[in-house]
Amino acid sequence: MSLTAADGLTSGIGLDGDPLARVRRGRRRLPSSTRILGYLSIAYLVLVCVAAVFASSIAPHSPINGVLPDRLLSPGWLHGKYLLGTDSLGRDILSRIIYGARTTLIIGFSVVVLSGLFGTVAGLVAGYRGGWVDQVIMRVADAQLAFPGLLLTIIVIGVEGPSTPVLIVVIAVYGWMVYARLVRALVLRLREEQFVRAAEMSGSKTPFILRKHLLPNLLPALMTQALLELARVILVEASLSYLGLGVQPPHASWGLMVSENQGYVSQAWWTVVCPGVALALTVLATNLVARVVAGGAVNPAASQWAIEPSGQATAERVDESSSITTPGPVLSVRDLTVSFAGAADDLVHAVQGVSFDIRPGEVLGVVGESGSGKSVSMASVLGILPDGARVGARSLEWRGKRISFEDLHRMRGRDISIIFQNPMSTLDPLMPVGRQIAEVLRKSKKMGRAAARARAIELLDLVGIPDPEQRYRQFPFEFSGGMAQRVAIALAVAPEPALLVADEPTTALDVTVQAQVLSLLKEVQQRLDIAIIFITHDLGVVRGIAHRCLVMYAGRVVEEGPTQSLFEAAQHPYTAALIAATPDVNDRRDELAPIPGDPAVAGAPTLSCAFAPRCSYSTEVCRQDLPILQIAAASATEPGRIRRVACWHEDSIVEAGAHR
Amino acid sequence: MTVFVLRRLVHGALVMLAVTLTVFFVTRLLTDPVQVMTPIGASPADKAALTEKLGLSHSLWSQLGTFFSQLVHGDFGRSYWQDAPALSLVGQRIPKTLELVGAGLLIALVGFIPLGVFASLRPGRLLDNVISAFCLTGVSIAPFWLGTMLILGFSEHLGWFPSAGSGGLRYLVLPAVTLALPMGGRIALITRVTMVEQWSQSYVVALRARGYGSARIIMAHLLRNVMVPILTLASYEAAFALAGYAVVVETVFAWPGFGQLAIQAVQQRDIVLLQAIVFIAALFVVAANLIADLACRVIDPRTKVA
Numbered sequence: 005m006s007l008t009a010a011d012g013l014t015s016g017i018g019l020d021g022d023p024l025a026r027v028r029r030g031r032r033r034l035p036s037s038t039r040i041l042g043y044l045s046i047a048y049l050v051l052v053c054v055a056a057v058f059a060s061s062i063a064p065h066s067p068i069n070g071v072l073p074d075r076l077l078s079p080g081w082l083h084g085k086y087l088l089g090t091d092s093l094g095r096d097i098l099s100r101i102i103y104g105a106r107t108t109l110i111i112g113f114s115v116v117v118l119s120g121l122f123g124t125v126a127g128l129v130a131g132y133r134g135g136w137v138d139q140v141i142m143r144v145a146d147a148q149l150a151f152p153g154l155l156l157t158i159i160v161i162g163v164e165g166p167s168t169p170v171l172i173v174v175i176a177v178y179g180w181m182v183y184a185r186l187v188r189a190l191v192l193r194l195r196e197e198q199f200v201r202a203a204e205m206s207g208s209k210t211p212f213i214l215r216k217h218l219l220p221n222l223l224p225a226l227m228t229q230a231l232l233e234l235a236r237v238i239l240v241e242a243s244l245s246y247l248g249l250g251v252q253p254p255h256a257s258w259g260l261m262v263s264e265n266q267g268y269v270s271q272a273w274w275t276v277v278c279p280g281v282a283l284a285l286t287v288l289a290t291n292l293v294a295r296v297v298a299g300g301a302v303n304p305a306a307s308q309w310a311i312e313p314s315g316q317a318t319a320e321r322v323d324e325s326s327s328i329t330t331p332g333p334v335l336s337v338r339d340l341t342v343s344f345a346g347a348a349d350d351l352v353h354a355v356q357g358v359s360f361d362i363r364p365g366e367v368l369g370v371v372g373e374s375g376s377g378k379s380v381s382m383a384s385v386l387g388i389l390p391d392g393a394r395v396g397a398r399s400l401e402w403r404g405k406r407i408s409f410e411d412l413h414r415m416r417g418r419d420i421s422i423i424f425q426n427p428m429s430t431l432d433p434l435m436p437v438g439r440q441i442a443e444v445l446r447k448s449k450k451m452g453r454a455a456a457r458a459r460a461i462e463l464l465d466l467v468g469i470p471d472p473e474q475r476y477r478q479f480p481f482e483f484s485g486g487m488a489q490r491v492a493i494a495l496a497v498a499p500e501p502a503l504l505v506a507d508e509p510t511t512a513l514d515v516t517v518q519a520q521v522l523s524l525l526k527e528v529q530q531r532l533d534i535a536i537i538f539i540t541h542d543l544g545v546v547r548g549i550a551h552r553c554l555v556m557y558a559g560r561v562v563e564e565g566p567t568q569s570l571f572e573a574a575q576h577p578y579t580a581a582l583i584a585a586t587p588d589v590n591d592r593r594d595e596l597a598p599i600p601g602d603p604a605v606a607g608a609p610t611l612s613c614a615f616a617p618r619c620s621y622s623t624e625v626c627r628q629d630l631p632i633l634q635i636a637a638a639s640a641t642e643p644g645r646i647r648r649v650a651c652w653h654e655d656s657i658v659e660a661g662a663h664r
Numbered sequence: 665m666t667v668f669v670l671r672r673l674v675h676g677a678l679v680m681l682a683v684t685l686t687v688f689f690v691t692r693l694l695t696d697p698v699q700v701m702t703p704i705g706a707s708p709a710d711k712a713a714l715t716e717k718l719g720l721s722h723s724l725w726s727q728l729g730t731f732f733s734q735l736v737h738g739d740f741g742r743s744y745w746q747d748a749p750a751l752s753l754v755g756q757r758i759p760k761t762l763e764l765v766g767a768g769l770l771i772a773l774v775g776f777i778p779l780g781v782f783a784s785l786r787p788g789r790l791l792d793n794v795i796s797a798f799c800l801t802g803v804s805i806a807p808f809w810l811g812t813m814l815i816l817g818f819s820e821h822l823g824w825f826p827s828a829g830s831g832g833l834r835y836l837v838l839p840a841v842t843l844a845l846p847m848g849g850r851i852a853l854i855t856r857v858t859m860v861e862q863w864s865q866s867y868v869v870a871l872r873a874r875g876y877g878s879a880r881i882i883m884a885h886l887l888r889n890v891m892v893p894i895l896t897l898a899s900y901e902a903a904f905a906l907a908g909y910a911v912v913v914e915t916v917f918a919w920p921g922f923g924q925l926a927i928q929a930v931q932q933r934d935i936v937l938l939q940a941i942v943f944i945a946a947l948f949v950v951a952a953n954l955i956a957d958l959a960c961r962v963i964d965p966r967t968k969v970a
Contacts, residue, residue: 147679147682151679151686151946153904153907154907154911155926155941156942158930159687159691159930159939160690162929163690163933239804242806243806246806246912247912249930262809269815269816276809276812277813288804292800386873413875416873416874416875417873417876418875421874422874424869429866430866430869431867432885432889433867433889435885447875447880448875
């Protein structure tokens with residue numbers, strides 16, 4: 005991500021790094037403290053505006069003609085004649101501050117309107133017209149941003165002589181680029197949006213669509229920008245007046261008041277403090293209002309990965325009937341539940357009572373559509389869910405020893421590794437890949453610098469990256485997707501973990517690359533004897549790699565068993581439907597059978613079969629009672645090939661499968 | 665890399681050309697330099713002499729030609745007010761301004777980037793609110809007023825630091841802090857925003873899944889990733905300070921840099937000197953941008969050649 009100059013200038017005020025963020029994210033709720041401050045700021049600014057407009061009737065004294073005998077009187081607060089005291093010429097400070105507000109706001113608003121209008125028009129023209137017009141406008145804006153702005157302003161005022169119109173024009177000339185860049189960026193971004201494209205396809209004219217959608221998106225961004233600029237202009241005016249290049253005596257300006265009275269600051273502090281406070285509060289209030297208009301500075305959802313979810317396993321007696329009686333699983337999980345805080349106060353139950361075992365060297369496929377809870381359940385085990393997720397389980401065992409989620413999280417990067425779906429975005433973009441692997445080795449294996457480097461190169465070679473020495477020094481962006489996934493695999497196996505969680509590791513890759521990465525995973529798995537939990541929605545992939553499979557639907561396991569037998573004879577209607585909907589080169593069916601209806605969405609805890617609405621076998625019992633995952637009758641007689649299924653009609657499905 | 669540097673250099677040269685042309689036309693078209701530079705009631709002979717001296721009797725285009733041929737030879741003309749070569753007058757002041765801006769920038773970077781990092785750890789919580797409020801206040805306070813208040817507190821009352829002039833380190837503290845607060849405020853705020861963004865990036869989640877602690881993730885990975893926007897902003901801050909805020913801060917603290925010289929030149933209506941000051945300031949602005957571009961390029965090898 006590189007920041008353009010204009011972004012840098014405006015986002016410094018603590019707004020969202022991207023002033024256009026609303027277009028994509030919609031309005032966010034502001035934290036209450038920001039809102040309250042915002043309202044206070046608006047109230048204060050209204051007060052300043054009212055004072056400026058009605059200065060002549062509000063101000064208790066003349067701002068220009070002082071009473072010399074009353075010079076340098078200290079603030080009388082509520083009792084004295086002069087609320088905030090007088091200056092060296094006997095002029096009332098409060099009155100001068102009120103008239104100063106008028107000066108400041110006249111100049112501020114004039115500049116913002118002038119430069120805002122010009123900048124908006126320039127940005128619209130650049131965005132709409134594109135081509136050389138765009139080039140010229142943006143080049144000028146770029147160059148002007150690199151100008152020594154205030155100095156040029158000073159030189160112009162120096163030769164022209166200070167006057168309010170000159171001041172306004174000179175400051176405005178230096179402010180238009182920010183608006184132009186903003187508007188242009190918004191126009192260009194809107195043009196790329198799907199709905200604008202779609203409307204273009206259907207024959208609407210682009211300008212019309214843009215006009216319709218541009219304004220609602222543009223106004224808040226422009227308002228924010230204008231307020232930030234107003235704050236800046238107020239500061240510039242005050243500074244120029246302070247330097248004697250802005251508002252001239254005897255007129256009142258806050259900056260001028262500070263310079264006039266600076267010599268008396270030690271004997272009459274109020275002459276300098278009061279106008280300065282008025283100035284600082286006005287600028288601060290304007291900045292705060294800009295923050296509110298921008299939709300708040302804090303995006304709670306985006307930022308809380310730093311805090312780990314509080315998961316705890318309560319140690320209870322393991323329900324023997326639901327455990328698979330094969331000795332020595334690496335990891336054994338019972339009744340895992342994950343829920344998120346929903347829109348209101350209700351919880352979204354993403355995972356409901358999932359149990360599984362994984363043995364050393366075994367590849368366990370976890371299959372399901374998006375939203376089935378397959379990724380969430382595995383992420384919860386690793387403790388990488390966003391804040392607000394509640395994770396619980398009846399028991400967790402690692403190599404037969406009961407442990408807590410915290411223990412499990414401590415094993416990350418040593419005994420447990422993970423491979424993600426998109427290899428490119430899971431590598432640090434600014435660190436050479438080899439160093440990232442070496443870093444893992446130094447941390448998990450306590451290797452020295454040189455040893456880690458040598459081993460990292462070995463690992464790169466192991467995952468089939470040609471020229472590992474050379475590739476060690478390269479950055480992620482220099483790798484193709486498949487090569488990057490190989491790097492991710494090297495990273496994951498570097499600590500020689502006992503368990504590897506692979507979350508859709510091939511989904512983002514080309515089909516040919518998929519096959520290579522899969523065979524690499526298989527090879528690495530056999531060579532290092534790692535247990536792999538392989539999460540995917542692709543049945544073809546899982547068939548090629550997994551020894552055993554869990555099929556998940558709506559946050560529950562609906563069927564479990566050895567991959568081969570599961571694929572040959574599904575016992576749950578969902579599994580059967582999933583297989584029927586998957587193309588298979590070995591099976592020359594004429595057409596695929598899509599599953600009717602929409603996938604169930606995780607929500608309230610389900611008390612009946614979640615698949616019932618889409619299932620052709622469903623009867624009354626399915627809609628009333630929840631089927632429990634239990635050992636399938638058909639497999640009970642075959643030890644070692646135990647299958648479990650959660651369906652009221654497993655028998656009819658087995659028969660239907662046999663007759664097909 | 666060479667192409668990148670060359671392109672940036674060409675861009676910088678174009679900006680310099682634009683600045684020079686702007687100054688040339690502003691001083692000759694918007695006003696009559698002779699009228700500006702001579703005192704009221706000067707004799708026609710004096711005016712004629714100055715017109716001749718500044719070469720204003722020739723056509724605008726031939727003036728432009730002379731102007732540039734002199735520039736190329738490093739001749740910025742003689743200051744009317746000081747009766748000395750303008751360039752050497754500015755040159756004497758450069759180290760002082762660089763000292764001030766360098767110290768200010770150092771405080772802003774070293775002191776405020778950590779503030780932004782701490783604020784980003786728990787957005788919306790107390791620490792974040794306190795830091796954000798502090799930075800926003802720093803951004804909103806006019807430097808000339810802040811400087812005056814610092815003088816009132818730390819020189820007049822406490823007597824810790826001198827209020828004006830330059831000399832040892834003690835003279836540098838107050839002006840540098842005055843310059844650093846608004847710069848640092850903006851730097852901390854952008855650090856916070858980009859850090860918050862980074863925390864939700866997949867690679868950070870992946871680091872977490874590898875069992876890395878927050879401190880390690882920040883030190884070894886995040887800081888490098890947030891450096892590009894921070895450096896870009898810092899270069900603009902440096903440029904603004906050199907060609908703007910420094911004028912104000914130098915005036916408040918009577919700091920003998922070229923900002924103070926600029927104000928004196930305006931007061932003396934010495935256009936020749938002003939031209940030289942703006943040209944030198946623009947040179948520094950362009951250099952600051954160039955350095956930042958190069959630094960970003962080194963940190964982030966993906967940076968496009970623009």
